[in-house]
Amino acid sequence: MNKVALHVDLSDGSGVDVEATTPDLIAFERKFDKSFAAFADDLRLEYIVWLAWHALKRTTQVSVEFDPWTETVDGVTVKAVADPPPLESSQPTG
Numbered sequence: 001m002n003k004v005a006l007h008v009d010l011s012d013g014s015g016v017d018v019e020a021t022t023p024d025l026i027a028f029e030r031k032f033d034k035s036f037a038a039f040a041d042d043l044r045l046e047y048i049v050w051l052a053w054h055a056l057k058r059t060t061q062v063s064v065e066f067d068p069w070t071e072t073v074d075g076v077t078v079k080a081v082a083d084p085p086p087l088e089s090s091q092p093t094g
Contacts, residue, residue, distance in 0.1 A: 004039070005079040006052045011072050017079070020055040027054050052076045 004020040020028075025036045028051055032038070039047055053069050056062040062069055 004051060006048070006055065007077045007079055008052050008056070009074040009076070011074050016056070016061065018052060018055045018059070018061070020051045023058060024051060024055045027058075048076045048078060049073060 002022055002025070004025070005017065006020060007015060007017050009015045028034075028039065028047070029036055031050065032047070034042075039051070049070060050066060052073075053062060053066050
């Protein structure tokens with residue numbers, strides 16, 4: 001797993017989609033001193049919200065620190081990431 005798709009519902013009624021990618025996942029491991037596998041095995045609300053915040057901050061969509069930002073969040077949901085398209089399509093034979 002190299003990406004986690006997240007949707008953040010903000011308290012002002014708006015929402016934003018963000019993908020946490022490799023830099024965010026590494027930051028998660030460093031912050032919580034846990035393998036990213038813990039995200040699925042021992043899911044905590046803080047993990048999901050922190051990952052969304054980190055991805056938004058890294059992409060300069062958020063500038064405030066984590067704790068003040070959480071006061072603007074109604075919820076965060078994990079969405080399915082679509083599989084990437086194949087690099088090449090097979091041609092029909094015969």
